[in-house]
Amino acid sequence: MPGYVQVNSKVVQVPVAPGREVLARRGAMLAYTGQVTFRPVTAAQGIPGMLGRVVAGETVKQMVAEGSGQVFYGHLGLHLTVIDLTPGESLQVEADRLLCHDASLTSSVHFLGQQGGIRGAVRGAMSGQGLFTTQLAGDGSAVVLAHGGAIGLQVTPGRVVAVDPQAYVGHRGQLSVDVTAKVGWREAVGRGSGEAIQLRVQGQGVVYVQASEQKF
Amino acid sequence: MDAPLSPVTLPVDDNINPYAFCVDLQGEWFLHKGKMIAYYGQMRFEALTVASVSALVAAHFSSPLYADDWVVATGVGKLVLGDRGFDINSYDLDDGNLTVRAANLLAFETRLELLQSIVPGFLTLLGTGKFLASSNGPVIFAEPPIRVDPEALVGWADCPSPSYHYDGHWMTQNLVGLLRGAIGIVSGEERQFDFTGAGTVLIQSSEKTMADPAALRMMEQQITALSQAEKVHLHRFLGTQLTQ
Numbered sequence: 001m002p003g004y005v006q007v008n009s010k011v012v013q014v015p016v017a018p019g020r021e022v023l024a025r026r027g028a029m030l031a032y033t034g035q036v037t038f039r040p041v042t043a044a045q046g047i048p049g050m051l052g053r054v055v056a057g058e059t060v061k062q063m064v065a066e067g068s069g070q071v072f073y074g075h076l077g078l079h080l081t082v083i084d085l086t087p088g089e090s091l092q093v094e095a096d097r098l099l100c101h102d103a104s105l106t107s108s109v110h111f112l113g114q115q116g117g118i119r120g121a122v123r124g125a126m127s128g129q130g131l132f133t134t135q136l137a138g139d140g141s142a143v144v145l146a147h148g149g150a151i152g153l154q155v156t157p158g159r160v161v162a163v164d165p166q167a168y169v170g171h172r173g174q175l176s177v178d179v180t181a182k183v184g185w186r187e188a189v190g191r192g193s194g195e196a197i198q199l200r201v202q203g204q205g206v207v208y209v210q211a212s213e214q215k216f
Numbered sequence: 217m218d219a220p221l222s223p224v225t226l227p228v229d230d231n232i233n234p235y236a237f238c239v240d241l242q243g244e245w246f247l248h249k250g251k252m253i254a255y256y257g258q259m260r261f262e263a264l265t266v267a268s269v270s271a272l273v274a275a276h277f278s279s280p281l282y283a284d285d286w287v288v289a290t291g292v293g294k295l296v297l298g299d300r301g302f303d304i305n306s307y308d309l310d311d312g313n314l315t316v317r318a319a320n321l322l323a324f325e326t327r328l329e330l331l332q333s334i335v336p337g338f339l340t341l342l343g344t345g346k347f348l349a350s351s352n353g354p355v356i357f358a359e360p361p362i363r364v365d366p367e368a369l370v371g372w373a374d375c376p377s378p379s380y381h382y383d384g385h386w387m388t389q390n391l392v393g394l395l396r397g398a399i400g401i402v403s404g405e406e407r408q409f410d411f412t413g414a415g416t417v418l419i420q421s422s423e424k425t426m427a428d429p430a431a432l433r434m435m436e437q438q439i440t441a442l443s444q445a446e447k448v449h450l451h452r453f454l455g456t457q458l459t460q
Contacts, residue, residue, distance in 0.1 A: 007421075008421060009354070010422065030356075030364065030420075030421070031362055031408075038406075072358075074353065075423070076422055077421060
């Protein structure tokens with residue numbers, strides 16, 4: 001079964017077959033061939049992880065594509081990146097930026113900067129970064145949206161990467177993300193560098209950043 | 217940094233980059249208002265209502281609804297066009313027909329004939345010649361049978377006009393959708409354009425459409441067909457919409 005095919009930088013072609021359903025952001029379907037039906041998914045229908053999402057306030061509505069055929073997805077003319085996951089690997093991405101993924105992937109909601117407990121969560125809120133990220137795990141593919149495409153940065157033990165919260169798209173692998181705030185008197189008087197709040201990523205894996213500090 | 221372009225180095229009827237196009241003007245082109253970004257040479261831009269171009273307009277531009285939004289460029293020189301940073305593609309028609317979303321059509325040669333499609337918001341081009349269309353992201357060419365999100369559709373060529381396909385599954389699974397469907401309001405999610413037959417369908421890379429300046433005028437024209445009671449109903453409906 002061929003996987004996700006990137007038609008151009010902004011459109012992905014996804015095969016759908018029985019047993020290979022695809023979850024996608026609602027309204028992101030551009031076109032499809034074959035016999036495919038779309039069904040909105042809500043927490044009530046018991047898709048694993050959906051209830052948690054609703055509780056967590058992740059309001060991105062999703063739909064599932066069923067049947068057999070090819071579906072084209074794209075959203076707002078944003079660049080997209082296909083990320084293939086192997087069993088045992090997990091991808092954390094902000095729900096806003098998730099275009100579509102195999103329904104076979106298990107999704108759950110995580111705190112960003114959970115290592116810091118409540119403090120980390122508060123920092124997450126402070127940085128304007130979504131408090132919650134969606135974690136995808138299993139065998140399959142996911143597509144993430146980003147201004148100008150997502151750039152993967154390798155993180156290895158001993159090589160820490162600092163990322164601007166607005167440019168952060170997601171990460172995969174065994175990584176810990178910590179929100180650091182270096183707020184001094186300069187920020188207080190409005191003469192800061194604008195880079196006071198950063199995400200420090202360490203461990204083993206890949207962190208994805210976009211070529212813009214604009215969120216959507 | 218590339219060297220600055222001059223009339224000699226500007227491409228002839230080709231893209232300068234994905235977002236700008238240079239037309240080698242020798243005569244006349246129909247042009248969407250406000251899409252000219254620069255030109256070299258001697259050119260005049262005239263509204264379609266000007267007497268000097270009236271014969272041309274009568275023969276090649278049979279869409280009074282859109283006449284306000286178009287001008288005729290006359291002269292000789294290099295004309296650079298752009299459209300809000302959207303991708304621009306040129307298409308060559310060879311004794312063919314192509315229907316394109318009015319908001320996406322940028323310019324066309326006067327050899328072509330423009331007609332208003334019966335699908336609201338779309339224009340049909342007939343004949344032989346070149347035209348330019350913009351799109352949000354690159355255009356994908358697909359062959360029927362295919363179903364396309366109405367917002368993502370740029371146009372179609374050589375195949376029969378599309379029909380609506382309603383996804384009943386979506387409506388029945390979505391309580392809100394069902395309720396709305398019953399009272400005639402659709403969210404658009406369950407509705408697609410269904411293409412059959414042989415031809416080509418043009419799809420843009422986003423479901424975000426460009427505003428169609430004629431949409432309002434089109435509705436105004438349709439309102440004249442309503443009875444007095446229906447107009448009162450519409451008035452009330454608009455009133456509730458505005459207060460929401």
